[in-house]
Amino acid sequence: MSARPNDYAAYPDANGRFGMFGGQYVPETLMPLVHDLTAAWGAAKTDPAFKAELDGYLKHYVGRPSPLYFAERLTKHFGGAKIYLKREELNHTGSHKINNCMGQILLAMRMGKTRIIAETGAGQHGVAAATVCARFGLPCIVYMGAVDVERQKPNVFRMNLLGAEVRPVTSGSATLKDAMNEALRDWVTNVEDTYYLIGTAAGMHPYPEMVRDFQAVIGREVREQIMEAEGRLPDAIMACIGGGSNAIGIFHPFLADEGVKLIGVEAAGEGMDTERHAAAINGGRPGVLHGNMTYLLQDTEGQITEAHSISAGLDYPGIGPEHSWLHDVGRATYLTATDLESLDAYKLCAELEGILPAIESAHALARVGDVARDVGKDGIVVLNLSGRGDKDVATVAAHLGMRI
Amino acid sequence: MSTSRIDARFAALKAEGRAGFVAYVMAGDPDYATGLAILKGLPGAGADLIEVGFPFSDPMAEGPPIQRAALRALGEGMTLSKTLEMIAEFRQGDQTTPIILMGYANPLVSRGFEAFAREAAAAGVDGLIVVDIPPEEAGPLADALDAAQVSLIRLATPTTDDERMTVVVRRTSGFVYYVSVAGVTGVKEADAAVVAPHVTRVRKASGLPVAVGFGIKTPERAAAIARVADAVVVGSALVDEVALAAELNEDVTSRVLSKVESLSKAVRSARVGQTTTV
Numbered sequence: 001m002s003a004r005p006n007d008y009a010a011y012p013d014a015n016g017r018f019g020m021f022g023g024q025y026v027p028e029t030l031m032p033l034v035h036d037l038t039a040a041w042g043a044a045k046t047d048p049a050f051k052a053e054l055d056g057y058l059k060h061y062v063g064r065p066s067p068l069y070f071a072e073r074l075t076k077h078f079g080g081a082k083i084y085l086k087r088e089e090l091n092h093t094g095s096h097k098i099n100n101c102m103g104q105i106l107l108a109m110r111m112g113k114t115r116i117i118a119e120t121g122a123g124q125h126g127v128a129a130a131t132v133c134a135r136f137g138l139p140c141i142v143y144m145g146a147v148d149v150e151r152q153k154p155n156v157f158r159m160n161l162l163g164a165e166v167r168p169v170t171s172g173s174a175t176l177k178d179a180m181n182e183a184l185r186d187w188v189t190n191v192e193d194t195y196y197l198i199g200t201a202a203g204m205h206p207y208p209e210m211v212r213d214f215q216a217v218i219g220r221e222v223r224e225q226i227m228e229a230e231g232r233l234p235d236a237i238m239a240c241i242g243g244g245s246n247a248i249g250i251f252h253p254f255l256a257d258e259g260v261k262l263i264g265v266e267a268a269g270e271g272m273d274t275e276r277h278a279a280a281i282n283g284g285r286p287g288v289l290h291g292n293m294t295y296l297l298q299d300t301e302g303q304i305t306e307a308h309s310i311s312a313g314l315d316y317p318g319i320g321p322e323h324s325w326l327h328d329v330g331r332a333t334y335l336t337a338t339d340l341e342s343l344d345a346y347k348l349c350a351e352l353e354g355i356l357p358a359i360e361s362a363h364a365l366a367r368v369g370d371v372a373r374d375v376g377k378d379g380i381v382v383l384n385l386s387g388r389g390d391k392d393v394a395t396v397a398a399h400l401g402m403r404i
Numbered sequence: 405m406s407t408s409r410i411d412a413r414f415a416a417l418k419a420e421g422r423a424g425f426v427a428y429v430m431a432g433d434p435d436y437a438t439g440l441a442i443l444k445g446l447p448g449a450g451a452d453l454i455e456v457g458f459p460f461s462d463p464m465a466e467g468p469p470i471q472r473a474a475l476r477a478l479g480e481g482m483t484l485s486k487t488l489e490m491i492a493e494f495r496q497g498d499q500t501t502p503i504i505l506m507g508y509a510n511p512l513v514s515r516g517f518e519a520f521a522r523e524a525a526a527a528g529v530d531g532l533i534v535v536d537i538p539p540e541e542a543g544p545l546a547d548a549l550d551a552a553q554v555s556l557i558r559l560a561t562p563t564t565d566d567e568r569m570t571v572v573v574r575r576t577s578g579f580v581y582y583v584s585v586a587g588v589t590g591v592k593e594a595d596a597a598v599v600a601p602h603v604t605r606v607r608k609a610s611g612l613p614v615a616v617g618f619g620i621k622t623p624e625r626a627a628a629i630a631r632v633a634d635a636v637v638v639g640s641a642l643v644d645e646v647a648l649a650a651e652l653n654e655d656v657t658s659r660v661l662s663k664v665e666s667l668s669k670a671v672r673s674a675r676v677g678q679t680t681t682v
């Protein structure tokens with residue numbers, strides 16, 4: 001285990017590293033573009049006008065702040081700590097993804113880019129990207145694995161309605177990692193006008209930092225809201241992990257508060273004792289993919305292996321580099337939840353709270369009982385309900401053996 | 405010392421007053437035995453240098469032909485260590501043709517840079533190109549390669565301006581690879597007139613020979629590039645022959661090698677009668 005830093009806010013360092021993780025492992029053709037983006041982001045993040053513009057759209061278009069809701073019946077059901085849900089599913093477009101898209105589209109326009117590309121797994125990021133592109137009148141191309149196009153059809157239709165072109169990707173395993181490969185191939189081909197709007201806190205520097213900063217609005221709001229509701233910080237904060245953006249967004253403002261446990265939940269697919277899972281930290285080892293050094297699912301030869309999860313949004317063999325680092329220094333803990341556990345949690349949340357959670361978020365819900373009992377009766381747990389589950393009803397029905 | 409194989413070959417090409425032909429093949433495509441037979445036949449068919457791709461599951465800068473070649477090779481169980489084995493077998497019969505390995509970072513990271521560099525040198529590898537390790541991230545790899553006396557070959561591209569060029573050519577030796585188009589392999593076509601001033605720029609900044617690749621598929625285009633560059637690289641068009649031969653039920657080795665012959669002939673004769681030398 002590496003030593004814990006004195007100041008978490010000082011990361012990434014000047015080389016885009018979180019300890020040994022992160023960096024800029026990209027083809028030379030893209031390096032000048034990545035440097036341009038780093039410079040543009042560096043200027044924007046300290047510009048009060050940029051912040052004011054973003055805050056305005058987050059409030060009036062996205063609908064922020066999202067509520068922090070005391071889930072009374074889930075709390076009672078588990079009989080442990082008080083469970084609060086951070087209601088990111090109530091944002092415009094139904095997930096946390098819009099926070100990042102709004103930030104990046106404003107940056108893309110500042111940079112004078114006129115064509116937007118994105119990758120998507122569940123389609124939530126694709127929908128959010130298509131939404132901001134529609135709002136600002138920019139053409140949007142979304143790369144999506146052919147397998148995901150099939151299992152997230154409603155979102156494909158939504159993207160089309162929003163004017164985006166969805167390009168199914170058939171190479172490799174035809175899921176999120178392949179969509180990202182294809183988006184990178186597009187970027188390397190269209191270097192003049194194109195902005196790559198990455199949907200999670202992964203990829204090459206500055207994306208992990210930039211996406212984190214755009215998503216950190218979640219954690220900042222939680223801080224204020226829990227102080228108002230409870231007069232103190234929570235004992236634990238939980239989130240599901242795909243690339244790690246909703247998790248790092250809610251974790252980051254609490255990194256320095258060592259008393260607050262940070263718990264990510266990776267997708268265990270059919271089980272950690274099988275090869276069919278998507279848990280990069282629990283089942284992988286460090287390597288280089290998509291521009292950064294991070295934990296990856298790979299074979300002994302360094303070939304990337306396919307991830308498997310019922311959730312298209314978690315079906316990725318890597319994880320954002322900051323999580324790899326938080327794991328190594330021991331600041332955050334990474335648990336897992338299987339497909340079946342997540343389906344159960346999906347139903348439980350629907351029945352007890354009247355909320356259909358995204359199947360991604362349901363992975364965190366699958367572990368919230370354990371954590372709430374662990375923390376104990378007087379404790380407080382906050383869980384990031386990253387998205388709404390309407391998009392998943394067909395998947396859930398299929399697993400229940402029903403047709404709708 | 406292995407670097408000298410590259411230097412010696414470029415010195416010989418200069419003396420002959422012609423550009424070199426560089427053949428790119430994917431190791432183990434379509435299988436180990438055929439891949440080795442192709443490798444052994446390349447110098448006789450006119451390849452002056454050989455680039456050997458080692459397959460990676462997620463080749464983010466490749467177009468469909470090389471993506472498919474990598475999948476074919478991986479499907480046949482090709483690995484980095486088997487790639488080195490194959491090169492060692494090739495070396496038993498050829499001590500002069502430079503071999504450049506080309507691929508992506510993760511198989512090397514997984515093996516460990518020091519161990520890889522030692523094994524590569526022992527197998528007879530002369531140079532290494534890693535598509536997704538730019539100069540900013542190359543320190544540890546460059547150290548390992550230096551210790552094993554294997555050249556780190558750098559890529560310069562249409563997006564590399566003069567300021568960046570000085571960063572790109574740092575710690576490089578052997579030659580510089582100019583990527584003639586912004587894009588993935590095997591899609592856009594290179595234009596010799598556009599490429600020429602960039603070759604001059606790269607040569608000046610590096611003091612090294614410049615090989616041009618990406619987007620060269622036909623003998624005509626290879627000849628045009630051969631008039632302005634020190635070497636011409638063809639990859640996608642060769643790996644496509646592997647796929648085509650399999651489809652047509654033809655002998656893969658002879659189909660690939662006859663393509664190499666026609667391309668290398670075009671490169672060899674490109675400057676005949678040309679008075680100015682580059």
Ligand SMILES: Cc1ncc(COP(=O)(O)O)c(C=O)c1O
Binds near residue numbers: 201244314
């Ligand atoms: C609702 C929801 N939550 C979580 C994720 C996982 O992404 P991340 O780990 O970046 O938050 C996704 C991705 O599609 C999603 O749609």
